[in-house]
Amino acid sequence: MKALIVDNEKHVRDAVRLLANWQSLGIDTVLEAEDGVEAKAIIEAERPQIVITDMMMPISSGLDLLEWIQLHEMPCKTIILSGHNDFEFVRHTIKHGGLDYLLKPIDPFQLEHALRKAAESWRQEDRARADDRLRTMEMNQIKPVYRDKLLSTLLNNAAEYSALRDQLVQHFPGLKEAVDSRIMVLSLDTMEQAAREKFAYRLDLLFFTLINISNEFLDRRRCGTAFRYWNSESEVILLLWGYLAEAEAVAAEISRGITRALRTRFDFGLGLVKSFPSGLQDSYKEARTALRNRNLLEMGSRITVYRENDRPNAEALHLTDFEEHIRIAIRSGRDDQIEEAVGEWIEAVRGLGRITVAQLELWGHEYNVIKARWVQDFFKDEKVELRLPSEGAPYIVPMDEQGRISITLWQQELTESMKRLASRVRQRQQQEGNVIFDIARYLEQHYARELTLQQLADQFFLSREYISRKFKQQLGENMVDFLSRIRVDKSKLLLLNPLLKIADVAQSVGYQDEKYFSKVFKKLEGVSPNEYRKTMKLVESLDTN
Known part of the structure; x- marks a missing residue:
């Protein structure tokens, strides 16, 4: 807080400065002015919370200063000092918002009491002002929502x-x-x-x-x-x-x-x-x-x-009618076959003279059904995400810069997506006959056990050296890093449960040593398990709000 002492006599200003215990009042800055004119400039620039002013001063009196403070609605508390026990001065002090009227020579106890009353009064009003601002902000945020809800209810x-x-x-x-x-x-x-x-x-x-x-x-x-x-x-x-x-x-x-x-x-x-x-x-x-x-x-x-005789197209083109041709092309793994199959569908689309939002919604529904069938057919129980770049939009057919559907861009997206899917299918076929991928699946299923390279060698009738070398060649990382990544991924789910201790989570994913688990977790995630838990709790709190 700031205080301003206004008096044309320096010894009075010094006395007020020395008599008050400013620190206990929460006042860290004490300013001075010789008259009302200088005081007005300081008040405008510094915005003090408390003003202690003499009543009788040359150039501009304390009464003028009180009137000016009230006229300009300055949020400060005023205390009057005067050598005159004059009823008119007291009346003007009260009329213009003065909080106290002290006679000179200044009594230290009266000054202390007046300053404390002024400081507390200012704090109470400041809290009230803050509450009013908060209520105003909340109302400004609530009003549009309330208005929208009101009209939505009427429309429904x-x-x-x-x-x-x-x-x-x-x-x-x-x-x-x-x-x-x-x-x-x-x-x-x-x-x-x-x-x-x-x-x-x-x-x-x-x-x-x-x-x-x-x-x-x-x-x-x-x-x-x-x-x-x-x-x-x-x-x-x-x-x-x-x-x-x-x-x-x-x-x-x-x-x-x-x-x-x-x-x-x-x-x-x-x-x-x-x-x-x-x-x-x-x-x-x-x-x-x-x-x-x-x-x-x-x-x-x-x-x-809207036109009363306007009806949607009776003629509907179905993506499902072309599903089998595209599926066989994906199975073939040949880019030219995929391009031909997708091209056949696009040619049929281009033959339409009219494409509506309703038609796009139909194709979107059919595409989602087809995707589910393909994932089940090609990958059995494995989780595979198949997405087009435009699937973040309301419709799977992408829009151009003008907001029209772009059949050309859709053909490119669909073709590239099917080629990527064909590549995944080939990888899957290769994995099914490869013992290294069997080992990888074994690690994924038994990550919570205490696994060693020797145990795996005995399990799959291979040497430790062969497993170590081939694992790195096939999967691009060594077996320890692969297993650590799986364990850390599993532990992240367990950390969402606040009832589980870090040590319990570590043991659940195969680490008997909590400190070693934390070291591995921080190496892969950049934060400790406890920091990760706090971050996710904060995210969950924000989502809830």
Whole structure:
């Protein structure tokens, strides 16, 4: 804390400085000023928590200083020193927020008492200010969430409107007179690749930005509001209660605003005008249908209006119809056979004049089923991950920079993925007849035992030298490192259980010596077992919050 002593007489300032026990008050800086003018400059620059000022000073008096502090709402506590027992001075002190009025010559006990009262008063008010700031921050964070939840509830069940009406009208006065409404859906599913990469780990920021931009235009027209729909992970909902006939123009205006701000474009689906609030869900379903049925091969407007006679393609192309040809090509292990099989599928896709979101979802489902069958067929019970580069996106068919599906890029991804799978299949076939891989599997299954090279040599009827040499050649690491890595991986799972001691974990994975286990663990993971446990506990706590 800081204190400021204001008096035109230096001996008075020295007396106040000497009489007070500043350290016990928590005051580490004591400043001085000769008059009110100098004091004002110091207060603005240093922001002291306590000001002790004389009442009668040349140039600018203590009364002027009190008025200035109150006028500028400076958060400091003031104590008045005066050689005059004057009622008017006392009255002005109280009127302008002075905490105490002390007569000269200064009594040390009175000064100490006044300073302690001032310091404690300031601390209490500072805590209150901090609490107010925290509450304000929390409310600013909660308000958008509450608002989104409120509107999501209304969209899910219009029957809730009567119960929510007062709250909704308080936030959105335009709803008070609403008779009809219309829903627009802004979809993140088909956003351009650059935006997808930019906001890959900041999706909340993207939602916040899109909602703010949309509401900037809607608030200007006083015709609706945008919110995050909590039943969907990839939609911003725009609820319109005005400008319903011009909704397409409103969407175009918002789209241009988003493009200017984010340098990217998004798709909008528009439902038809419906009664408010009973028709909200129907208008929302129409907006989603418009998005699902739009032709992703076209580069026309990114705004699609629902048409009552618009239906999805009756003709559907199934990936499963080409599964066997691709599977045989993978079994062959030949790149030219894989390219031919994938090319046959892509040729059929290119023959389609229209590809919709619904079609992509169908292919995605079929691809996941096929993957599960292939892993079971090729690798039995072994866990093998088969992924396309684009599988982090909503659809397995990758989008180009403009947000259109890229059949060419999909062909490249699918071909390379199938070639990698064929390579894994060949490795598996080679492993099945190789005794070194049998030893590796034995280590994986019996890692908790006390294993020695001699025991393995006896088990597999081989020399220790042969096992040691071939193990390194085949797997790229020696057997001790291989076993240590397995044991450490298993121990990481056990460390997640806070009830298990480090020594118990060490014994469970084959180490009788806790210190040696910790040494091996730190060598491979860079941290000790105890540090790893604390880190994972912190991560789990953050995920929970």
